[in-house]
Amino acid sequence: GVKEEGGRPIIEALAKHVAERQLLLILDNCEHVVAACAELAKQLLQAGPNLRILATSREPIRVAGETTYPVPALGVPTTSENLDPATLNDYESIRLFVDRAVAAQPNFRLTREDAAAIVDICRRLDGIPFAIELAAARVRVLSVDNIAARLGDRFRLLTGGDRTALPRQQTLRALIDWSYDLLTEEERALLRRLGVFAGSWTLGAAESVGSDQGADQVDMLEILTALVEKSLISLEAGGARYRLLESVREYALERLREAGEEHWARSQHLAFYLALAERAQAGLVSPAQGEWQQRLDLERENILSAHSWCDRDEAGAEGGLRLLHAIKLYWINRGLVNLAHRITVEALSRASAGERGMVRCRGLFDAGQFCALMGHYGDVQVYLGESLAIARELGDIKRVAAVLQPLAMASLGQRDFAAARAQLDEALVLARQLGNPREIAAALNQVAAMHRMQGDLDAAGSLYEQVHALASKLGDQESVA
Numbered sequence: 001g002v003k004e005e006g007g008r009p010i011i012e013a014l015a016k017h018v019a020e021r022q023l024l025l026i027l028d029n030c031e032h033v034v035a036a037c038a039e040l041a042k043q044l045l046q047a048g049p050n051l052r053i054l055a056t057s058r059e060p061i062r063v064a065g066e067t068t069y070p071v072p073a074l075g076v077p078t079t080s081e082n083l084d085p086a087t088l089n090d091y092e093s094i095r096l097f098v099d100r101a102v103a104a105q106p107n108f109r110l111t112r113e114d115a116a117a118i119v120d121i122c123r124r125l126d127g128i129p130f131a132i133e134l135a136a137a138r139v140r141v142l143s144v145d146n147i148a149a150r151l152g153d154r155f156r157l158l159t160g161g162d163r164t165a166l167p168r169q170q171t172l173r174a175l176i177d178w179s180y181d182l183l184t185e186e187e188r189a190l191l192r193r194l195g196v197f198a199g200s201w202t203l204g205a206a207e208s209v210g211s212d213q214g215a216d217q218v219d220m221l222e223i224l225t226a227l228v229e230k231s232l233i234s235l236e237a238g239g240a241r242y243r244l245l246e247s248v249r250e251y252a253l254e255r256l257r258e259a260g261e262e263h264w265a266r267s268q269h270l271a272f273y274l275a276l277a278e279r280a281q282a283g284l285v286s287p288a289q290g291e292w293q294q295r296l297d298l299e300r301e302n303i304l305s306a307h308s309w310c311d312r313d314e315a316g317a318e319g320g321l322r323l324l325h326a327i328k329l330y331w332i333n334r335g336l337v338n339l340a341h342r343i344t345v346e347a348l349s350r351a352s353a354g355e356r357g358m359v360r361c362r363g364l365f366d367a368g369q370f371c372a373l374m375g376h377y378g379d380v381q382v383y384l385g386e387s388l389a390i391a392r393e394l395g396d397i398k399r400v401a402a403v404l405q406p407l408a409m410a411s412l413g414q415r416d417f418a419a420a421r422a423q424l425d426e427a428l429v430l431a432r433q434l435g436n437p438r439e440i441a442a443a444l445n446q447v448a449a450m451h452r453m454q455g456d457l458d459a460a461g462s463l464y465e466q467v468h469a470l471a472s473k474l475g476d477q478e479s480v481a
Contacts, residue, residue: 011043018048030057031230032182038063058179059230070231073127073245076119083115093122093132100136108139117144124151126245131172134158154247155254176251179232188255190223191232193265195252199301200241208272209265241298266309273299273306274319277326284329285438287475296330303327307343310350317352321363328366332373333478341370361390361399369406372413380410401430401439408446412453420450441470441479 002017004010018025025044030037038061041053045065055061060068074092088094088110097118101108110118121144125131135158138147150157158172180188190210197205203221211220224242227233234243244252256262276299283292296303307323310316324344331340344367347353353360368383384407391399404427411420424447431439448463471479 011040014040015043015047018044018051021048022050023048023052025051025053027053027055027057030055030061031059031179034059034061037061058182074122074129074132076122076127083112083119085110085112085115088115088119091122093125093127093129094118096129097122097132097136100133101139104137105139114144117148120148121151124148124246125154126247128245128247130175131158131247134172154250172247173251176248179230180251180255183227183230183232186219186223187226187230189259190220191227191248192252192256192259192261193268194227194233194242194244195249195256196262196265196269196305197244197249197302198305200236200243200298201302202241205269205272205302206242209268263312267313269302270306270309270313270316270319270323273303274323274326277303277323280330281326284327284333285474285476287477289329289333289476289478293330293333296327297334304343307347310347317347317350318359320347320350321353321359323347325359325362325366328369329478331370337370337373341367341374344370356390356393358390358394358396358399361387361394361396364390365399365403365406368403368410372406372409375413377410377413380406384410397430398434398436398439401427401434401436401443404430405442405446408450412446412450415453417450417454420446424450437470438474438476441467441474441476444470445479 002013004013027037027041034057037055037057041055041061042063044051045053045063056071060066074096076093077088077091082088089098094110098108098110121135122132125135131154135147135151138157142150147157155171155173180191183191190206193210194201194206196209203224206224207220210224224233228235228242232244232248234245235241236243253262256265280292280296283289286292303323307320310320310323313319321344324340324347328340331337344363348360348363348367353363364383364387368380368387371377371379371383384403388400388403388407391403404423408420408423408427411417411423424443428440428443428447431443444463445467448460448467451457451460451463468480
């Protein structure tokens, strides 16, 4: 019912139409014309006091009076423990998958046998409705297990949407292409580089990986903010960490490789987490050790990703061993000794990690200590034997003292009390010679363990009291416990 007047702008006719009416105006998919939508909304709202506008967009319109409501992804199960079909139907993502799967294959049913694969699909697709619909349509030709297995190449798998829809609504790649093409070049560059993060990350990490040398950090924050507002990056609860949806991350990595930037970005990522790990090293034996444990919990996926990249980085052999050594106590305190042993052995096996210097000496020490904690005493002798030999070659008394302690632990584990006594006597003499209260406490703790194993509880108790006093003075809560 809007009537244009010849020679007059159409906005005047629209403003006149809304002036006296009570209306709800819906503007759908505003992101590619967001500035025009903002101007239109402003003029119409000023002209019509009873007008309300509901707009859908990748980012806010940014006009006075606007309230934004983020549209969340569909709910997905947080664990795979309860796979009862009746319980899984409480989750929107599961219901959507089953509904679209039945539409594609009428005989499809959610069964306990298929439940784990369907949960995996919905979780890895981050509850994105469009992606779930495309995955569910594949049940015409694939089992749900095969669909889950092929999500590593999701952009080839998730195609075949509605032929009558817009091109960007027919494949997952086209959908993300649409958003990517609307970005500025600076925003595209940052999004590509953020693909190297596994899990979440901090602003400082984004600045390290996302900016070129000399780039203004204020500009970096503005670009990151723009990507959050455009719904390509999500800000986690608390506002301290950011995350990419997994499909967006896979897309960003593809674009990063196409741009020839992957090696640079991953090397920046490795450098950032190596520096973080080496800062954490002192914190893990300080009164702030609990906070560092929690911080490394959040960074674990990125640390493991940085470790993997060391296979391809020019300085990865040394950097990888330094990275893992710095947070050795984190793996022990979190009970992740098997994982720590595996990745330390991987780091020691790299082509350039064979040089008999301090970095390899410490790596061998770490591997031996993990073996001792797991009770693999034969392997302890192998790793620590080489570590001790290198330490003696280097004339590093501190390292010799450190290696002797887990070596003694292995001897105790094999009930070789004579060897343990000789190793601990030397370790204690060297620790006192160095005047290092932490090493003295550690050596005394081992001697106490030896007395305890031999049934001399009075001697063990006296030594444990000395260890407790030293650890309390150091503020080392883990050793106190």
